[in-house]
Amino acid sequence: MTTTNATGPQIDEKTVPVWGGRIKMRVKVAGKGPGLVYLHPSGGLAWDPFLSYLAQHYTVYAPEFPGTSVGDPYAIHSIHQLSDVVLMYEEAIRTLGISKPVLVGQSFGGMIAAELATAFPDLPSKVVLLDPIGLWREELPIADWVSAPPQQLAALLFKDPSGEAAQSMLALPTDPNIAASVIAARVWAIGCTAKFAWPIAERGLRSRLHRLRALCCSYGVATTGSRLSAMPTTGMMPEGKRRGNHRRLRAHSPGRKASRDRRGCVWLPASRVKYPN
Numbered sequence: 001m002t003t004t005n006a007t008g009p010q011i012d013e014k015t016v017p018v019w020g021g022r023i024k025m026r027v028k029v030a031g032k033g034p035g036l037v038y039l040h041p042s043g044g045l046a047w048d049p050f051l052s053y054l055a056q057h058y059t060v061y062a063p064e065f066p067g068t069s070v071g072d073p074y075a076i077h078s079i080h081q082l083s084d085v086v087l088m089y090e091e092a093i094r095t096l097g098i099s100k101p102v103l104v105g106q107s108f109g110g111m112i113a114a115e116l117a118t119a120f121p122d123l124p125s126k127v128v129l130l131d132p133i134g135l136w137r138e139e140l141p142i143a144d145w146v147s148a149p150p151q152q153l154a155a156l157l158f159k160d161p162s163g164e165a166a167q168s169m170l171a172l173p174t175d176p177n178i179a180a181s182v183i184a185a186r187v188w189a190i191g192c193t194a195k196f197a198w199p200i201a202e203r204g205l206r207s208r209l210h211r212l213r214a215l216c217c218s219y220g221v222a223t224t225g226s227r228l229s230a231m232p233t234t235g236m237m238p239e240g241k242r243r244g245n246h247r248r249l250r251a252h253s254p255g256r257k258a259s260r261d262r263r264g265c266v267w268l269p270a271s272r273v274k275y276p277n
Helices: 049-054 072-079 082-096 108-119 152-158 165-172 175-194 205-211 243-248
Strands: 002-004 010-018 023-031 035-039 059-063 103-104 126-130 265-268
Touching: 002 023, 010 082, 023 049, 023 072, 035 108, 049 059, 059 082, 059 243, 082 108, 108 152, 108 205, 152 165, 175 243
Parallel strands: 035 059, 035 103, 103 126, 126 265
Antiparallel strands: 002 010, 010 023, 023 059
């Protein structure tokens, strides 16, 4: 299937059989250039200007987490452990024939990217983690994104919950029936991903993180060949704010002078995240 966005790239969809054929993983593909795999947050995959920007420089592969694809909600019942998820993604990347991709993960996707890179450290050429969950820290508890109502969710994700990016992400169709379907899909997607990350968003990554040749400041682990990039004017959705943030992310990617001979993790933390009392 191919879709064309008037303001963005042509987006193709591939279906990749994984996990012994029990899961038909759908992968959105756009752009041209080195391979980049994007692992989406818990609410599901939404192709946005951030991905369109990356598609100007990379071939972007954006897989949909099992259970979050339209018309295939029960695929989630075929995977039961986090190790299943890691092996499934490695199989998908291998089946797609992507050699040494840049691996980008956001929030829940950041946790999966970190787990994938620690299990298969030679798989990615670079690892980019955007506000990843995955470790529990008493001084920085992870907000309850699973049960937060929409009016609180924007405040958790964005520095400016009234801004265009926040309102666009949470906007609903005017047709009440379609809006109900969108809400149900969003809730189901969060439930599918929360199966592996809630109530405690840690599944032993702390003991494996040394295998990721990176510096992840909020993970509290320092290793070699990495770079920290902070974005002080953003919340937990740094890519949605400004084009300058897109350029900062790309500045640490393959072929760029700043990191041509480096291999590691770019950590882009939220500096103004709000947590409930």
